Amino acid sequence: MRATAERTPRDLSRGTERTVLRAAQRVVVKIGSSSLTRGGGALDPAAVAAVADALAARREAGTQVVLVSSGAIAAGITPLGLAARPRDLATQQAAASVGQGLLMAHYTRAFARHGLTVAQVLLTAEDVVRRGQYKNAQRALERLLALGVVPIVNENDAVATDEIRFGDNDRLAALVAHVVQADALVLLTDVDALYDGHPSLPTSSRIGVVSSAADLEGVTVTARGSGVGTGGMTTKVTAALTATGAGIPTLVAGATDVADALEGQDVGTWFQATGPRPRTRRLWLAHAAHAQGRLVLDEGAVRAITHGKRSLLAAGVTGVEGTFEAGDPVEIVDPDGTVVARGLVAYSSEELPERLGRTSEQLRELFGTGHDREVVNRDDLVVVRRRR
Numbered sequence: 001m002r003a004t005a006e007r008t009p010r011d012l013s014r015g016t017e018r019t020v021l022r023a024a025q026r027v028v029v030k031i032g033s034s035s036l037t038r039g040g041g042a043l044d045p046a047a048v049a050a051v052a053d054a055l056a057a058r059r060e061a062g063t064q065v066v067l068v069s070s071g072a073i074a075a076g077i078t079p080l081g082l083a084a085r086p087r088d089l090a091t092q093q094a095a096a097s098v099g100q101g102l103l104m105a106h107y108t109r110a111f112a113r114h115g116l117t118v119a120q121v122l123l124t125a126e127d128v129v130r131r132g133q134y135k136n137a138q139r140a141l142e143r144l145l146a147l148g149v150v151p152i153v154n155e156n157d158a159v160a161t162d163e164i165r166f167g168d169n170d171r172l173a174a175l176v177a178h179v180v181q182a183d184a185l186v187l188l189t190d191v192d193a194l195y196d197g198h199p200s201l202p203t204s205s206r207i208g209v210v211s212s213a214a215d216l217e218g219v220t221v222t223a224r225g226s227g228v229g230t231g232g233m234t235t236k237v238t239a240a241l242t243a244t245g246a247g248i249p250t251l252v253a254g255a256t257d258v259a260d261a262l263e264g265q266d267v268g269t270w271f272q273a274t275g276p277r278p279r280t281r282r283l284w285l286a287h288a289a290h291a292q293g294r295l296v297l298d299e300g301a302v303r304a305i306t307h308g309k310r311s312l313l314a315a316g317v318t319g320v321e322g323t324f325e326a327g328d329p330v331e332i333v334d335p336d337g338t339v340v341a342r343g344l345v346a347y348s349s350e351e352l353p354e355r356l357g358r359t360s361e362q363l364r365e366l367f368g369t370g371h372d373r374e375v376v377n378r379d380d381l382v383v384v385r386r387r388r
């Protein structure tokens, strides 16, 4: 088997047409709770079967597919006798724990009708932001695809706390698309496309193509969704921009149009790829890691990390905010408090203050050899805002 890192996606990212989807060797498809449920929020087995049928057809045509499926919390509503989607974290965890198994049972049956085996892959943001776990998730997904299995990914809701949650599966799908180096991402929802105003308004019309974020100026995108999903269109647009910024074209389309969407028909809203594919783990660092604290830098350090591609040294750090352990994700801010980078910090918030402003030589003298490491190593740092 080829190592994951060696997979070279076909250069489909420049394609402006939806036909990219038909030519894709590997796609990630995400389906939201609103498309998998019927009145009252209970799971709709027919909707599960419909998405399985469309993905199986794509598989038969030679495309590898990874499905990111929401619906665990929704599937837990009826068995637990709840009136609606729970709002508190503990009940959401309970509902997801009950519902995830039921959801997978439906998918297992639906894909088995096509002779396909499915695999459950549950991820938390924290699991995948650290190098070891990130590689682990990547290796598992790659192996499943090589074995001909359809991986079905969801957030590990039963153990994800508010602090470490992805929170919305649109973002999870964009990051998974990057991890498996997909040729395209498809976000399926209960509305047939992105509209320039709320789709319930008669004055709103469908947007066919978004070639860059600038096209979205003046477009009203709201977080008001179906009530069973989270984030409305806002999280889908953000996820589409994350994916396209990482070289992965993205289609937002109606779940009922899934077969046409995967065929490259003129449905939904097509977001063209805008950026090159960055090194994989950095995308997680930029978008998935929930920062536990902040490091304030002086101007020289800001320049060194944003333009000099250097590691962050204690000498350039002037302040520490928050409580964190060594290895936690932190925001790195300039003297005005603007976030310029994110990174995994090598010291805890307790250890850092006495090291601030000190050179590596001073650190060695004070704390001994081995205690002069960088505050954030370059490999664990991603610049999110470059200043002139």
Ligand SMILES: Nc1ncnc2c1ncn2[C@@H]1O[C@H](COP(=O)(O)OP(=O)(O)O)[C@@H](O)[C@H]1O
Binding pocket: 031, 032, 033, 034, 035, 188, 189, 190, 191, 193, 194, 195, 196, 197, 198, 199, 220, 221, 222, 223, 224, 225, 226, 227, 228, 229, 230, 231, 232, 233, 234
């Ligand atoms: N500009 C917009 N264009 C299309 N849909 C929008 C827009 N603004 C808000 N929405 C709402 O977003 C909803 C989809 O989000 P959500 O309910 O979270 O779905 P999912 O469960 O698929 O993630 C749609 O039902 C629609 O009402």
Ligand SMILES: N[C@@H](CCC(=O)OP(=O)(O)O)C(=O)O
Binding pocket: 031, 032, 033, 034, 069, 070, 071, 072, 073, 074, 096, 154, 155, 157, 167, 168, 169, 170, 228, 229, 230, 231, 232
């Ligand atoms: N992980 C949760 C879904 C969270 C979520 O983003 O839902 P949705 O907005 O419907 O895609 C679940 O399975 O219920």
